[in-house]
Structures are given as structure tokens and as C-alpha cells.
Amino acid sequence: MLLSLAWVTALLAALLALRVGQKLYFPYFWKDAFFLAKVVRYGARLEASKRRGKVVTVVDTFVRRAAEAPGKTFIIHDGARHTYGDVDARSNRVARVLAERGTLRKGDTVALLMSNEPDFVCVWFGLSKLGCSVAFLNTNVRSRSLLHCFSCCGARTLVVGADLLDTLQDILPNLQEDNISVWAMKEKTPYPGVHTLLDKMEQASDKAVPAELRAATSLRAPTLYIFTSGTTGLPKAAVITHLQALKAAAGFWAYGGTKDDVIYTPLPLYHSAASLIGIGGTIELGATCVLKKKFSASQFWNDCRTYNVTIFQYIGELCRYLCNQPKVRENEKEHKVHMAVGNGLRQDIWREFHQRFGEIRMCELYGSTEGNLCFMNHIGKIGAVGRSNMFYKLLFKYALVKYDMVKDEPVRNKHGFCERVTKGESGLLLSKVSSQSPFFGYAGSKQLSEKKLLNDVFVKGDVYFNTGDLMAEDYEDFISFKDRVGDTFRWKGENVATTEVTEITGLVDFIQEANVYGVEVPGNEGRAGMAAVIVRPDCKFDGKKLFDHVVSDLPTYARPLFIRLQESMEMTGTFKQQKFQLVASGFNPTKIADPLYFLDYTEKRYVPLTASLYENIMDGQRKL
Structure with missing residues (x-):
């Protein structure tokens, strides 16, 4: 009996010692393990669907949500509520008009030039239901750059929002000369040759479009093109596959979002943050999205209170604008926001934001539209864009290498290989290209994609994606953004x-x-x-x-x-x-x-x- 008691005492002492050691030397062990287990579980689900030959896309999930809860509010815009059923039916009308009165076929690419509004999503999903890829055009791009966007992604059809049609006046002759069909979200238009969509949608059926049209056979099939500015000058069309769209849609879920959340999205939908993470993430949760046409610092908190917002998306500038707003009420912490997801938040603004608006959980993340690597700061450490750990490094191969700012290129040693920086030192972030972390590149010239890759980085034959970002990793494995390099x-x-x-x-x-x-x-x-x-x-x-x-x-x-x-x-x-x-x-x-x-x-x-x-x-x- 005494021997058994001694063994139990020794075991408890050992467990206590392990716990104390873990808290001292590995304080984030369990948080890291649980978070990564959640991410791996999501990845396994994608892999399982791929092996079954049944790829479940973001639009497939949306259709399922609309069937399960058609009356659930999906989008709130300018005070109007649009349910999952509303958007599903309206996207069907879009699909039927463009299929029956246009010349669209499965596999075509269609350009979309629209501001933040529910019809952006309706057109996007309607085109996806026809099996078309959609190219999101930046609403700020004009003339020569806009024409370039069509040539590089191969779009032969353009759908333009009512408020943006006049911005095309100068290039409409060029588009028509190139046989690009232009559809405007209007009932009538003064421009000859421009088709109207709204009047025809009123007459179209909202019956479901056959599912086989949107069926994807591969996770790596392109579904979107999102334009990003890079070092080559004109906008580049980053290829967004179903795999990338599904990964981005898991962002809110990974941070603990639920179907009861109301997500505030004031960022432009032509960017991946609002479309892939915002709209895609809302659908993944079965939640509600408050879609703002344009960010307004003076209206932000009133909107959050009016619509009971619980999560908002941000970029660093957005939070700075909010902190610069004059105080207009006694208690600015009276709201239901508990989480914010975004990137680029400076440490000083982060602290000021918490002090003024409450301890909202700021979930920083890092990743480019076309990149093959993502960091997520699930711990919430102020100033970090992401978190790495022993588990993460087993799955994703990345490196921070020495960079020559004068020569504007990575440092190569006498053997021609790059050199890693030490802990805490800034270095160029590179991500290894592999079957687990593929790089899908850009539409158009193959050279554009190749310019983003570095070869023979550490050994002959290896290939890494060049993020173009200087980062630092501290002794606790937190990743911090330092600067951009190049052009x-x-x-x-x-x-x-x-x-x-x-x-x-x-x-x-x-x-x-x-x-x-x-x-x-x-x-x-x-x-x-x-x-x-x-x-x-x-x-x-x-x-x-x-x-x-x-x-x-x-x-x-x-x-x-x-x-x-x-x-x-x-x-x-x-x-x-x-x-x-x-x-x-x-x-x-x-x-x-x-x-x-x-x-x-x-x-x-x-x-x-x-x-x-x-x-x-x-x-x-x-x-x-």
C-alpha cells in the first residue's frame, strides 16, 4: 500500500514538474497544438473530398446554406437585408440571363467591375453556377491598365455596376473593337452596344441552375482571378483556385467564429480579404455579413451597434482612422464586437485601439493573394502578424534569408546559395514550393510567374516563392512584418x-x-x-x-x-x-x-x- 502511494506521489510530482516546465519553456504549447489540430482537420476534410472525387466549393457550400436556411440573413447593405435564399434566387436569374442571352459557356472567364453591393455577390455566384471563372477588377483602375486586365486573363465578357459604367466611356470603343461583350447592371443605357442586365433579370426564372455546370473536378482548377500590383508594372491576374478559396474561407472559423456572428466588411470586394475571407468566411460559418460600400470612420461604430456586429475586417489604416476620430459618446466600449480579423496593425495603434474601444481580440494574419504561405497570430501577441512553432515548421517550409537592400536582391554565399538570418534579424521571407504548398502563379505570360520564384536557394533544384517582404522571427517564434522590398x-x-x-x-x-x-x-x-x-x-x-x-x-x-x-x-x-x-x-x-x-x-x-x-x-x- 505504501509502495503504491509512493508511485502515485512520484507520478503526480512528475506531472507537476512537466506542467511547470511547459509553462516556463513552452508557454504556448497547448494553444499551438489545438489551433494547428483544427487547421489540419480542415485540410484533411479538403483532402478527403478530393479523394472521393467530389470537390465541395465555396459556392456549393453557399447553395447548401440557402437550402438549409433560406430565411437566414446573409448580407446587410444600406439597411436592407438579403437572405441566403434571396441571393441564391437572384444569382440564378443572373446565370440564366447570361447563359440564354449571352454566349457564356462552362470554362469561360468573365470580368466583374462593381462596387461593394449585394449584386457583386449575386453576379459572382451566378457566373460560378455556370462554371465560369470570374476576374475581379479593381474599381480604381482606368484606361490602359484596365484594357490590359482583359488581355491577361482572357475575359471576353464584362459585367459592370451601374455606378461605374460612365468610367468606361473612353475605352468602350476599344472593348467593342476587341469583341468584348459589356453587360451593365441597369435597365437602360445611353451607350450603343452595351447590354442591360436588370430588365432581363426581371423576366428570368430563379429556378436552380443544374449543379453539374458548376461541378469542379479538381481543387486546383481556377475559379477566380484577383489582380495584384507587383514588380512588373501593370496589374497581374493572380490565379485563385478552389483550394485557395476554401482555405481563405476557413479564416473566421479557425479563429473561433460561429454561425451567430455578424461580420462587418468595409473592405473592397475586388480584394481577396473581403471576397475570399469575408464573403467566403461568412458562408463557411453560415453567418451574416454587413457589407459596406465604402469605409467610413465616422459611421463605423454606429453601424456596429445598429447591426449587432461581432466581428469586423480591417487593415491597419482602418484602425488608425478610427483612433483619430473625435470622441462622440461617453462609453465607446459599448458594443458587441469581440473579434477583428485583418493585417497591418501597428503596435502603437493596436494598444491605443484596445485602450479606447475595449479588449477586442485582434486576429492578425499574413498572406498575399498569390502566395503559398499564411501566418495567423492566434495567440494575439501585439505587433506580430503570425505565429510559427515546431508543428507548423514540419508542415510548411519557409525561410528568412539575408537581403542586400542596395543591390535589391537576396545575398548569395560563395557557393551560390542564400543564407538564413539569425533569430530576431530581418530577412526576406521565402516559402518553399511543393505539392503541399503549390504556387499557381498568374494568368497570361509565364514569365510573370517565374519572376516570383527563386531557384537553387539552399540546394540545387529547390524552388521558393519570393514574398517580397522583410520579416523577423523572434525567440518565441512570433513573426513580425518589417518592410517591403523591390518595386x-x-x-x-x-x-x-x-x-x-x-x-x-x-x-x-x-x-x-x-x-x-x-x-x-x-x-x-x-x-x-x-x-x-x-x-x-x-x-x-x-x-x-x-x-x-x-x-x-x-x-x-x-x-x-x-x-x-x-x-x-x-x-x-x-x-x-x-x-x-x-x-x-x-x-x-x-x-x-x-x-x-x-x-x-x-x-x-x-x-x-x-x-x-x-x-x-x-x-x-x-x-x-
């Missing part, structure tokens, strides 16, 4: 491709050469656009002409806010424009001898950047 920077929540901006800026007759980059401005997320330009001989800088050109041909977030006039451009050894020194020197007129100019919307021209104007920008008195 892309982020401003106002959008990626800005410097090559595209350079090309468009260079079309002005007095500009001989332009070099576009991003500079940091205190109090603002990301980097503001700046262009170093050389004026042609016998020409003068014309601030009015350049202003008119960039406002006409570039979206708001891509317009250079600062101009620097130079006599010559510094080049790298491989004849690339040197940006490192330009970025480092910023836009301080008291330290830069070159003439500087600022984009002034009041004057409607680029005006000289004086010391007083510079101080106003730095103090936040001059809004950007």
Missing part, C-alpha cells in the same frame, strides 16, 4: 507598383526619366509615393500638367505625392534604377538640394515643397 510599396491599404507609376508618369512630354519609390511619413501607414524625375533638355517642369496627368491616369493611392527633380539617375551595377539612397533621404527640403514639389489638390498642381509646408506635413496638419 512595390503599400499606401492607403493598396499595393503600389512603382514600375506602372513610372511608365505612366513618363508619358508626360517634359519628363525624360522617372524613378518612383515610397517614403515614410510619420503618422501614416505604409509609404507615400515619391518620384525622382529628370526634365528633358530645353523643357521646364510644369506642375499643373503633371497634376492633370496623374489625376487622370492613376488611382488616388498610386499618385506620387512628392516630386524630386534630379540632373541624373543613380544606377545599380545591373543597370537598375537605384532607390535605396532616395528612400533613405526622404523628402525634407532643408536636407535635399534638389528642387522638391508636393501634390496639392487645392491648387490643382504640384507646388514647391517649402520648409513650412514640410513641417505641416510632419505635424499632421496637412492631411495626405
